Amino acid sequence: MDSIRAAVYLSVFLSLLCVCRGQMSLDNRLTTQEEQFIKRDLAEALDELLDGDQDNRISVEKKASVIPRCDVGERCAMKHGPRIGRLCDCLRGTACNTFFLRCY
Numbered sequence: 001m002d003s004i005r006a007a008v009y010l011s012v013f014l015s016l017l018c019v020c021r022g023q024m025s026l027d028n029r030l031t032t033q034e035e036q037f038i039k040r041d042l043a044e045a046l047d048e049l050l051d052g053d054q055d056n057r058i059s060v061e062k063k064a065s066v067i068p069r070c071d072v073g074e075r076c077a078m079k080h081g082p083r084i085g086r087l088c089d090c091l092r093g094t095a096c097n098t099f100f101l102r103c104y
Contacts, residue, residue: 077101
């Protein structure tokens with residue numbers, strides 16, 4: 001019973017869709033000249049957007065950050081609440097102690 005009802009609803013919906021699909025109000029249609037003006041305006045706006053403002057581009061490349069070197073016993077990190085921020089990189093053979101925040 002439910003499948004018959006669903007089939008009837010589906011057929012009514014599809015028939016209304018087919019009938020109403022081709023109808024369009026005459027007021028909403030544009031002339032070919034208006035369509036050409038709109039296309040030209042859109043093309044000009046797109047050209048301005050793509051060609052202009054080359055200075056405002058966002059750089060995608062990553063910049064290599066240069067971290068200065070710390071000597072042994074020098075402060076190498078800073079604590080900001082639960083986070084530890086690196087101030088410099090310890091020399092080879094030493095490491096930054098997270099408790100004292102110095103190179104040892």
